[in-house]
Structures are given as C-alpha cells and as structure tokens.
Amino acid sequence: MSIRLDKVDYIYEPDTAFPVHALDHVSLTIRDGEFIGLMGHTGSGKSTLIQHLNGLVRPTSGTIYYNDRDIHGEGFSLKELRSKVGLVFQYPEHQLFEADVFSDVCFGPKNLGLEKEEIQRRARHALELVGMDESFYSLSPFELSGGQKRRVAIAGVLAMEPEVLILDEPTAGLDPMGRDEILEQVKRLHEENHITIILVSHSMEDMARYAGRLIVMDHGKVQFDGTPVEVFRHYKELEKMGLAAPQVTYLMHSLREKGWDVNVDAITVAQAKQEIMRVWKKH
Numbered sequence: 001m002s003i004r005l006d007k008v009d010y011i012y013e014p015d016t017a018f019p020v021h022a023l024d025h026v027s028l029t030i031r032d033g034e035f036i037g038l039m040g041h042t043g044s045g046k047s048t049l050i051q052h053l054n055g056l057v058r059p060t061s062g063t064i065y066y067n068d069r070d071i072h073g074e075g076f077s078l079k080e081l082r083s084k085v086g087l088v089f090q091y092p093e094h095q096l097f098e099a100d101v102f103s104d105v106c107f108g109p110k111n112l113g114l115e116k117e118e119i120q121r122r123a124r125h126a127l128e129l130v131g132m133d134e135s136f137y138s139l140s141p142f143e144l145s146g147g148q149k150r151r152v153a154i155a156g157v158l159a160m161e162p163e164v165l166i167l168d169e170p171t172a173g174l175d176p177m178g179r180d181e182i183l184e185q186v187k188r189l190h191e192e193n194h195i196t197i198i199l200v201s202h203s204m205e206d207m208a209r210y211a212g213r214l215i216v217m218d219h220g221k222v223q224f225d226g227t228p229v230e231v232f233r234h235y236k237e238l239e240k241m242g243l244a245a246p247q248v249t250y251l252m253h254s255l256r257e258k259g260w261d262v263n264v265d266a267i268t269v270a271q272a273k274q275e276i277m278r279v280w281k282k283h
C-alpha cells in the first residue's frame with residue numbers, strides 16, 4: 001500500500017471574491033505500516049488534506065496516487081478506495097444514527113454489498129478490536145459515554161477492513177481516561193493488526209508517544225516532515241506556527257542551558273526521566 005500526493009493544491013470557493021488556498025503544493029508519500037502524526041494550527045489544512053486521501057475531495061490541481069494509480073483517473077473505483085482508506089471524522093459520534101450499536105457498525109460493510117454473515121462477522125470483529133463486547137450490541141448509541149460512542153464510530157470504519165485508518169482529532173473533548181483508551185486502541189490496531197495510521201492531534205505529548213513520523217502543516221504547506229525527534233528540534237519554529245514541543249523538550253533544553261549534559265532529544269516523560277537519572281548518577 002502507498003498513497004502519494006504530487007503537488008496537490010486545493011482552493012475552497014475558487015470563483016468567489018475570497019478564495020481560500022487550503023492546500024499549497026503538497027507532495028508526500030504515505031507508506032505501508034507507518035504511524036503518522038499530522039499536526040498544525042487550526043486552519044492549516046489538516047482536515048482538507050486527509051479528505052483528499054480517500055478521494056472525498058478532489059484536488060484543484062495535482063495528482064493523488066493509490067498504489068501508483070491516479071485515484072481520479074479512468075477506471076479507478078473511489079468506492080473501493082474508501083473501504084481501503086478509512087476516515088474517522090472529527091466528532092464522529094454525530095454520525096451514529098442507527099437504532100443500536102451493532103446495526104451502526106454493520107452500516108459500512110452493508111454498503112459494500114457483502115453477504116449478511118460476512119457483514120456480521122466484520123461488525124463483531126470491529127467491535128472486538130475497539131474493546132466492546134456483546135453487552136453493548138443492542139444498546140442505543142445515545143446510552144453510551146463519549147469515549148464509547150467514539151469507539152463505536154471507529155468500529156464502523158474498521159468494519160470495512162481498511163488498510164489505512166485516518167483519525168481527525170479522535171481525542172477532542174474526551175476526558176483523560178477516554179483519551180488514553182482511544183490512543184491505546186489505535187496503537188494496538190497499528191502494532192497487532194498492521195493498519196497504517198494517520199492521526200491528527202494537537203497533543204505534542206501524544207505525538208511523541210505514538211507517532212513514528214510527524215507531518216507539520218502551516219498555511220496549507222507541509223513545513224516539517226520527519227521523526228518526532230527531528231521535528232521537535234525545530235521547537236522555536238513550531239512556536240511561531242502557534243504550536244509547541246512536548247513539555248519535556250523545554251525541560252531538557254533548560255537543563256542543558258544550566259550546564260547539565262543531558263541529551264535534548266528526549267521527547268517523552270519516560271525518556272526524560274531516564275536521561276536525567278543517567279546524568280544525575282554521573283555527578
């Protein structure tokens with residue numbers, strides 16, 4: 001699996017007095033098995049970008065390739081693409097509309113025209129993947145907690161058995177426990193089910209903990225693309241974009257300024273602790 005964007009531009013309302021250039025010459029490749037964190041200030045183009053990846057939005061110019069085929073080219077099935085590249089929108093619980101949890105998760109595979117048995121097998125498996133057992137199946141989505149609703153919405157996309165799962169700020173508005181549950185589940189989908197993940201998040205701590213690659217958007221452009229360590233080295237430029245590095249990055253830099261010989265590339269609390277202990281013992 002690979003998705004490649006070649007000089008993709010997107011302009012909202014191009015024929016009006018106020019066109020919005022939401023994507024500006026975006027070129028990048030997403031490869032099998034990656035866990036990508038997509039960051040950027042509000043309005044930087046993250047949601048617009050991810051809606052291009054499953055063909056929901058068509059570029060104003062530029063080309064998108066899925067396994068080297070132009071997704072808007074002749075004979076390419078966008079319907080099939082949408083089952084392979086699953087997109088979980090921001091606040092996906094607003095799209096739960098069936099009477100019960102199980103029917104809701106069946107909706108996607110049903111639309112693929114699968115046999116009833118296969119639809120139900122997939123729905124069960126998807127609910128299992130997000131940690132919801134049979135006691136939830138007949139509940140109305142409205143009886144669930146915020147975190148549970150979101151897990152049902154994610155299961156609805158997983159039931160399509162996608163190769164890539166894109167989540168647009170999946171933890172927004174959840175309490176800390178709900179957040180951790182969702183992220184741990186996403187991590188498991190990546191590690192155990194080998195699903196490629198693209199996670200949009202504002203939390204630098206989450207990015208440092210889970211993502212193997214960070215893509216930073218600013219004004220519709222890709223500004224940084226690299227490992228979390230590489231990207232967080234640019235913490236001063238990130239600040240200028242209204243972003244920041246993880247808290248521990250600041251701690252490590254200030255210890256360094258005070259003469260501690262710590263490696264400033266520690267980006268998680270666990271790494272920082274290990275690094276501080278190492279230097280402490282040397283003294």
Ligand code: ADP
Nearest residue numbers: 012020022040041042043044045046047048049
């Ligand atoms: P992000 O997800 O990073 O917050 P978006 O992709 O939603 O960014 O938005 C990128 C730019 O496009 C912003 O300037 C935003 O105001 C604009 N935009 C987003 N959706 C629309 C729309 N439906 N119509 C017009 N402009 C839009």
Ligand code: MG
Nearest residue numbers: 046047048168
């Ligand atoms: Mg957005």
